[in-house]
Structure formats: structure tokens, C-alpha cells
Amino acid sequence: MLSFESDYVEGAHEKILQRFLETNMEKVTGYGADPYCESAKAKIKKACACPQAEVYFLVGGTQTNMMVISTMLKPYEGVIAARTGHVSVHEAGAIEFHGHKVLELPQHQGKIQADELRAYLESFWQDENHEHMVFPGMVYISHPSEYGTLYSKQELEALSDICREYKIPLYMDGARMGYALMSRDTDVTLPIIADLCDVFYIGGTKVGALCGEAVVFTKNNMPAHFSTLVKQRGALVAKGRLLGIQFDTLFTDDLYYRISRHAIEMAELLKRGLRQKGYRFLLESPTNQQFIILENTEAERLKEKVVLSFWEKTDENHAAYRIATSWATKKEDIEALLELL
Amino acid sequence: MLSFESDYVEGAHEKILQRFLETNMEKVTGYGADPYCESAKAKIKKACACPQAEVYFLVGGTQTNMMVISTMLKPYEGVIAARTGHVSVHEAGAIEFHGHKVLELPQHQGKIQADELRAYLESFWQDENHEHMVFPGMVYISHPSEYGTLYSKQELEALSDICREYKIPLYMDGARMGYALMSRDTDVTLPIIADLCDVFYIGGTKVGALCGEAVVFTKNNMPAHFSTLVKQRGALVAKGRLLGIQFDTLFTDDLYYRISRHAIEMAELLKRGLRQKGYRFLLESPTNQQFIILENTEAERLKEKVVLSFWEKTDENHAAYRIATSWATKKEDIEALLELL
């Protein structure tokens, strides 16, 4: 059975497992104070060209969004996000569970627009009753977005400028960061992100790790006693090496970039093949998630041989399906899929 | 440098790492619906002799305590625990952060006593103002306790009887469960625990896993939509295989028991050696944590060669230190430590 269900269906890059084996019996202290975490943090700061960055490792994406948002917002603030943002829809209300409203803006292929953000903020501060409303306290964007799309450098600068004007942090969810950085259609690099965002995370779970996300606070703005706040939410890992070793490996010899590039190449191979066969796409995605439109009976037929993700109905007879490539996708799998279609 | 700092200073049992390697490129679905989780659950239910049990894997101990307690309590309830319980002292207020009071009872070498529990419950229900107080909604015990001590079967039965009388669940924190089960001074088995407790967890992090705890709900009492509640607290792992493979391996061929027994044997070797040398203990611990009393200058001298955990001052010139053996402790290390003392 072929599967393009998601970018987390395989285990971890084999180099990570090898490092686990090599270092297994070393005795190291817990809770992230081990040398692997230290080394990984140094490498990430270097990759971000951001020596003052504070890096913290967490286990998963929703956990990271919840940690960052709930510890950086003041109690009377909410976070602005696209209506389709992961925090708005697919985190089981984790932001609200931790006491904060998600203030939704319209989405444009998964992205928010600077002019709509500005209008929202202006309108809030002009409202005479705003003391009875939730204050906008942060802007959340995902890059790539949930639709695989990317912000351009110019778009990011525009959002960043507005955030600075209104003195609220810009936060980037980089669950699939590698696939953004390695897209051929981007002018946004990790140092640019570190410059324009106040906080972001580099996703591991979907880019070669068994688990793990690296949060980067770029402006000396990590909340005080962050580790205690992490513990309090049950998110502190005793064996910090689990996360340190993985990120240390991913940021050695450009492994993170190389495996991300591979996923992009596989997506390109797929796109070319699909176009040749005349398939339509829901939108133009420059990253590892591709959204193909299938006729319902064909989708039904495919189900028996390949796992895709149903995305949304497009008309009575068609629906969009997501095909996700990853660091682990094999060329043969793409060819087999194209064969099937 | 020798280290007996804790039972989580090494990585994972090598069989676990081997299983990671062997299964790495299999494509499996996420969020705990993979075949490894299924297999591990079946083995745990069998080990508990509890076919109706519901098993759920989480990442760490504080996370597990927070999940179980905050989802099983009603909003007006708190959890009863020993004053020295992990939830009372060392979880950065995770229980209170999630809205519930820890109702503290006196501790006796880390344990609570049935008569004091009963007196507390009676007194609460007799109080005319109890509608203005926090209702006792659960009893939390740790086994082994934070002092390495164990409840006898009779003690557990007494607690369990009271809980049933008052219709509140008995919850056992088994972060070091293996070391309890394999102690030579216990008459408590996993099936007995499954019978007497309403919910408990089998610790992985401190007993051979890289991370992971297995929660067991024994009375068809797993909270509805538990997975959504886990997601909401940021505790849901995308690659459920990370946890499933580890517990499947630990519960294959009695591995969990065998490595736990090894830690007990190492603790016994240590105890014999220390007794021969005339050392005193803070208390008699039948498990892998030993609490030795050191004269301050000796403790100072040892610091340069071995890592122990400072526990508490016992008088002006002495203090208790914890020495933890584990699944990974080598006989040579025990001998080296005895040599140093």
C-alpha cells in the first residue's frame, strides 16, 4: 500500500537513530541541560545568524504553539491568525484551553494579508469599547501555510513592520520549515526569518525527526522561567537528549536542508507527472504538500491502493486531496503513484 | 565521573533502539493508531490481567499526572496526596495550573495512611461549610514513593476500600513501577494494582525507555474523547510509534521486569557494601533509590568523583543523599562507588 497521507508516516532519518545508538550509554543530566542540547542550540543559532537567540526544544507542534502563545500573551490578549490557521482549527482548542482567544482574519490560500491585519488593529484601537474586548497581542502565521503556500520576503516584511508598529510579536509556526526554506520559489532564508520574526519554531517531527520542535526566541524575549512554565504544562522531557541529539544531528552537515530539498524534488517530480496527465490542482503550492483535484469515482478507486488525505469538496463530482512528500519519500513511490493515476 | 544522580541519565534499552531501526521506514498512521501501539496495549492489558483495561501512551510523568488528574476530577474537586507527593511539590504547580487543588495529607516515609485518609474524608463531609471548600475527588499515591518505599497489599486494599466507599478513584503514579514490582519486599503485583486502582501508569522514562508512560484505566473509566483532551493540552504525539514501539519492546519477553530486577540487584549489592562499611540510611528502601547519610566533609570530597542527589539535611554535620540505580547500572559502577566511600 502506497501512502502519501502525511509527512510523518515514517520514523526518523537513519543518522538520528545511529546517534542514539552511539551515545546511548553516556550518562548525561536531564531536562535539557545535557551537552547534546547545548550543541544543537549553538548550531541552530548559527544557522539563524542570530547569536543572541534563545533556543528551546519541545516535543510537538500543538504543544509548541500552546507554549509560545500562552506564555507570551498577556492575560487580556489574544492571538491573530488566519481562519484556516492550525491554531484556529486543528489543535482541539489548545489556545482557548489555555485562556486566550484566536482572533481570526480572512485567509488567502492559507495566508493573512498585511492590509487586513492593519485594518484589524486600527479598528480595535479606535473602538471606544476596546477595554471590553480581547486585545490583539500577537500575530501567528504558518510558513509553509496549511495550504503549502509561502510568504514572500516582502510580505513578511510588511507583517513584521505592522507588528513592530503595534508592539506585538510576530510568531511563525514552522512545523514544515525545511520545506519552505528549500522551495525553489522562495526568497526567505532562516536568517531573514530570525530577523523579521520575534519567535518561530523549526519543525522536526515532519522533517526527519521522531519528534521535536526547536523554538527560537530572537529578541531576548524568552519568557522568564520558561522551563518552569514548560514543566507546569507537562511538556518538560526528563531525557532532554531525546530532543538534543535529534536537532544536533539535523543541523550537522546541512542534513536538515538536504532532506528537505529531497522532499521538494519529489514534489516537483510529482507535479510534472500530474500536469502531463492533465490533472488540476486546488492551488499552486511550491512546497511538499500538493493539492490535486480528483473526480469522485477515481478517488474511490485509488483508496484501495494509496492513502491520500481528503481535503475539501470542490464540486458535486470532485474533491481536493492532499499528497504529501517528505524527507523519506522514494522516487519509486512517486512513479508508482503516477502509474496508478 | 561516576553518576548515580537519577534513573534517567542513560538513553534507552538497546532492544528499543534496535526496534526503531528495524521498523523505521514502515509507513504507519499517526496519533497512536499504529500497529505498534495496538500491540503494546494488548501486551500491557495481558500483563495486568485486565482485559477491559484502556491503555494510553503519554510522554512524561508530570504530563501523565496532569492529564489523569485534570481530566478525571470534576471542576469542584481536588486530589488528595501526601505532602511529599510528586504532584504536591515537584511539578511546578501543574495540577493547580490546570485548576485543581492538591489536598495534602501527612506523609510517612513518602506514603499516606488509610486512617488519616478516612479521617480527612469524614471530616470534609461532616463540615457544614463543605460547599465552600474543595471536594476531595481522587486519591493520588506513588508506588514506589518518592522515598523509595512501597505500599503492602494490605495497605493498598485499605486505601482502595476507602476510595470505593467514598466513590472516588484511586490513582497510582508508577513512574518507577518496575522497581516496585521487582522488589523482594513486595506482595503487590501488576494484576493486584489493576484490581485495586482505578487508574495508574507504568513508567517508561525511568525504566529503560527514552520517554513514555503507559496510563491504564482499569474500570472502563477513561474520560470521553480522551485523545482530544490530550491534544488540547499539547500532549498528543504525531508519531505514536515513538511510544508504541518502546512499550511493545518493554513488554515482550518480560524485558520490563528483567531490567527492573537488575536495578534491584544493583541496589542490593550497594546496600550490602554500604552496611559493611558502617553507613547509615535515612530509611529502609526496598527499591532502586537508596538514601545514605553522609558526613558533610565526606560529601564534599565525593562530589568530585561521583554525582549523587542531595536529599535533605539531617543534622548540622550530616545530610542524606540519594543513590539511584537503574536498568543501566553496571556492577563495576557499584564497586567503584563502594571503593570511593
Next chain:
Amino acid sequence: MLSFESDYVEGAHEKILQRFLETNMEKVTGYGADPYCESAKAKIKKACACPQAEVYFLVGGTQTNMMVISTMLKPYEGVIAARTGHVSVHEAGAIEFHGHKVLELPQHQGKIQADELRAYLESFWQDENHEHMVFPGMVYISHPSEYGTLYSKQELEALSDICREYKIPLYMDGARMGYALMSRDTDVTLPIIADLCDVFYIGGTKVGALCGEAVVFTKNNMPAHFSTLVKQRGALVAKGRLLGIQFDTLFTDDLYYRISRHAIEMAELLKRGLRQKGYRFLLESPTNQQFIILENTEAERLKEKVVLSFWEKTDENHAAYRIATSWATKKEDIEALLELL
């Protein structure tokens, strides 16, 4: 200075103050167990023709919404509301602060539509990923709405039917309930509301009381130990007589209805006058809140002589302003206002 700023700018109906004086030195027990609360509850149950109703008095509207919603929802659930609902916009995020998402539906003159509600619920339950989403657990409506509009009996029945089909409670925010019941354009009575809604509240603060709202649970569905939950949120009033006496007075000799009818009559007088003078309205409101469109320079001029509430810009030169009549509005004030316009 004239003021039509809101329906809470005066104190309390004089009969309430008289009752305070008459009963002042009687010694009664606290926390709502006094005879005035008992009497008021009995009168409200009778007015609702709902003998099994459970009535609870709280201090204010946001407090009541927060109490009802946060205690009736399960932790994985959110509340469905119109995008313009009070809970969505003007409660400083009280619902989210207490851990729950407001799931927003489009608004139609402040109301939600049954077909859109049904579509939302259907879509949620069909979504394969709904375990990662916030479950719809309640429907919130305000009657009158924030725009002064009313649900017809048929509309209410349609919403109620859907809620019963999906087994979620229908909750009506009746901050201005009296003005709804006494409108000439309604076929909805208090017994109908008690029949169709699972819980609602009868507003006191905006209808003649100094403070106070009466929550009515109609289906034996008051959350267990509700009083403890109220205390826990700091909402329990020691001198329950403060609320009991007010509602007992309001529900004696139809006072609540009579003063509400007066506000409606004042609004009608105003509307007639405004129409004669050729003023336009933002929408047709059958209750005590009227939304008049003013040219900007006229609005500026009026500011010095009368307080109105700015509502929203309608074009470059015009904006809508709210004029609220109340139980306390005098005919002379309406005439003076018409004079000014």
C-alpha cells in the same frame, strides 16, 4: 444633559429600594438561602410555567454567560454563537479565559440562522479530523440580539429542534429579556422560552434592578454543586438578599412586564417621531434599542446636548448611533430629544 447611552444609566425601580428599606434589619442567612431568594425563585418558575425549573441568581451578564457556558460545556467543547454575539466580542474573552472556544456563525441582524447552524454541525461530524477540533457543545443566542432584533417562535423552534437532534443545549442570553417579551412584534413568551431553551437568563441589570440576572435551568440540568462552582469563580454573593429582594419585587404584580412595556412605548414614541422627521434606521428593531443613521456633522452637534452610543460607520458622511430607552425613560426626554433632532 440628556442621555440615551444605555439601559443601565439609572439606579433601580423605586419599589426595589423600598423593599430594601422595609426588610433591611431582618436577619437572614447568607449565600442565597434566604426567604427572598426562595420567594423570587417560586415566582419566576411560575412565570415560566416551568415547575421543575432550577433558578439561580447572579450579579451581571458577562458573569452569567461565563458561569453557564463554562459549567455546562465539557472540556473539549466550545459554544456556537453569532459573530456579533456578546460572548464573541464584548466580554473581554471571558469564555476563552475559562477554557472554551466561541465557534462563530455568520450574523443576520444579530441573529443566527437554523440552516447555517445545521450545516455547521453536519460538517463538523462528517470531518474525519474532528477529534482534533473543538466540539460544538452548546448554542448561544441573545434575545433581543445585540441589534435589538428578536427570534420568532418558529425560528426558535427550528434552533431548538437542531439542538435536540445533536443533543446540545440551547442557551438564551436574556440581558434585555423584558424588552423582548413586551415587544408588539413577538410571538415568544416566557413559557415558550422555558420550553424551547435548556437554559436562559432573565436580565435584571438592564430592566429595573441595580444588579442581578436570574438563570433558569429548565430541564433538571443545573450542573452539580453549582453553588460551589459559583464560589470558585468568585461570583457568590454573601448577602443573597441583594438579588432575592430585587427579583422578588420585579416578579410581584407583573412589575417586570409593566416596566418593560413602558420602555417599548417610549421606543415607539421615538420611532414615530424620527420617521416623521425623515430619519433612516440601520435596521428595523422591535425593542428598546433603536439604531438611527446620522449625518456626521449633526452627530457632532448633538454630542453637546445628548449622549448616544456610536454604533458603526455606514458611509463616509454617516454613522449609526444607538438610542436606548429603558424602564426609566421619561416621555419628556423623548420629546426633548425629538426637539433637538
Next chain:
Amino acid sequence: MLSFESDYVEGAHEKILQRFLETNMEKVTGYGADPYCESAKAKIKKACACPQAEVYFLVGGTQTNMMVISTMLKPYEGVIAARTGHVSVHEAGAIEFHGHKVLELPQHQGKIQADELRAYLESFWQDENHEHMVFPGMVYISHPSEYGTLYSKQELEALSDICREYKIPLYMDGARMGYALMSRDTDVTLPIIADLCDVFYIGGTKVGALCGEAVVFTKNNMPAHFSTLVKQRGALVAKGRLLGIQFDTLFTDDLYYRISRHAIEMAELLKRGLRQKGYRFLLESPTNQQFIILENTEAERLKEKVVLSFWEKTDENHAAYRIATSWATKKEDIEALLELL
């Protein structure tokens, strides 16, 4: 039936009700921005000899404790209190519901001791694992305490010094503040409290008001957007005049002090009478709450003629009962009670 059940069994001082009547039809703006709130704040600041004070009116005591503690603590902090403190025992877990642990110290007739406070703080900061514990972030004291006892100026200074040394606020719960200030055995005045405490509240509910407490932040330390935080917790009153008029009246012509002194005089009359009759007390209380020890059969007999509050069993045949005088207690009632005993 006589009643000494509590100090909140009567309504409000008649001057307050008169002011309600006199001002009833004035149109004033809502949410505490009315002239009565302004005037009351000015009078309280003057009474505190603290011109920089920020005063905020809330409805009840638990609400006030919850508001002050949950908005002044950082998320990783808890509040230190006596084991018998109101926040520890009788607020249904309101502090924990809002996410914070109550860190309990031993009580000495309801009070905490400076040396035990210092030892607690020293021990916390010396603990190597304190990042895994709840940080002490505030000290809570009640004055009078729940046992009617008072801190001396010297005791308050000692607590205040420690709090300043450790940079945490000292918070005084003054639910019965008037009875403390007017005791004959105190050297503590309102200006001294304003000087030594960082925040405190002046109780209205138990000292002549229908409801209401006045929080005083003395060091320019009112949390930002406090009003929004109050709204978010459902504690904002629309008709702020309800609170403003009451405190304005209480702080006009020393009314608050005069009625408090009356309660003290009534308590003294009672004490003298009881002593003459040979009754014993649980402890020596210099305020309006007296704790008398009664033989069980006498207590049983009294129940039919007078309401007292059961406090605690003192031996098999005796128990302590609380007799509370108040601003409203009549001399005849004291005499009638003495007659009965």
C-alpha cells in the same frame, strides 16, 4: 430568634439606602466611571494617607482575593498563606481554579509568623530543584484573621520587610478591616497598612454595605488593564454606582469607623458578660468575632433560641462556637443572649 451567625445577616447601613434613593434617577455612565466611584476613591485615598493609591471596587471577598492574587502573580508563582487562611480553605479552590497554588504555612491563632515565612523563602531559593517547584510570589494575610486576631504593627513590619527583601507583594485581606481598625488592642491604622502592604482591601460586605470591597493598590502596582481582567472574570458591574455610592457613604463623616467601633463595643459587652458567667474562650480575640466554648448539651439547648456558628470540637463534651457582632448588633440582643446562657 436571635442570630449571631455572622456579620452579614442584616442588609446595609440605612444611610446607604438613603443615598440610593436620593441619587436613583440621576443618569450616570457605567462600569465604575461614575462620579460616586470617583468621590469614594478620593475619600479612601485620603483615609489611607496614600495619594498615589489606585482604588478599585469589587463585589465580594472571594472575588477580590481571586482578582488580586490571580492578576498579580506570575504564572509560575503561588501565594503563601496560613493553613487556615480564607484562600486556603473556604473559597472552593478559587485560587487554584485560576491556576495558582496556595503555599501553606503553619497558623498561630490564624496568623503566620515572620520567622517561618523567612525560613520558607530561604529554603525555596536554596533548593537546587526550585525550578520544578511553585515559586513563592506573594504573601497573603487576613486582618483580622479568621480567628478574629490581629497583627501588631511590629509583626506587620517584620512581614513587610521580608516581602521587600524577596521582592514579593504583601497582600492583606481586610474583609473585616473596620473591626481591626477600631479594636482597642491595635496599633495598626489604615495609613500604616497602606504603607506596609502592597495591596489590601477594605471590606464592605461585612461592615455595613449590601455588597462591595474596595481594593487598594498602594505602590502604583495595579495590573495593566485591570478593568479588562475584571470583565474577563465576569466581575465587572455595569452599574458601578452600586459600589461607588456605598463606599462614598461609608467614608463620609467617618461612618465606616463609627459603625465598626459599635461592633467592637458590642463584642466587649458580650465578653464582659460571658466572663462574669464563667465562660471560657477558645482564644483571646480583640475584634468582633468571639469564640466561646460550650458544653454540648448547652449548645444543643441554645440552638432553639439563637443562631451561633459551630467552629470546632475542643474535647468529647465541648466545642467552640463563634459569636459575631456587627455594625447592626443591638445592645438588647447582647443582653438577651447573656440572659439565655
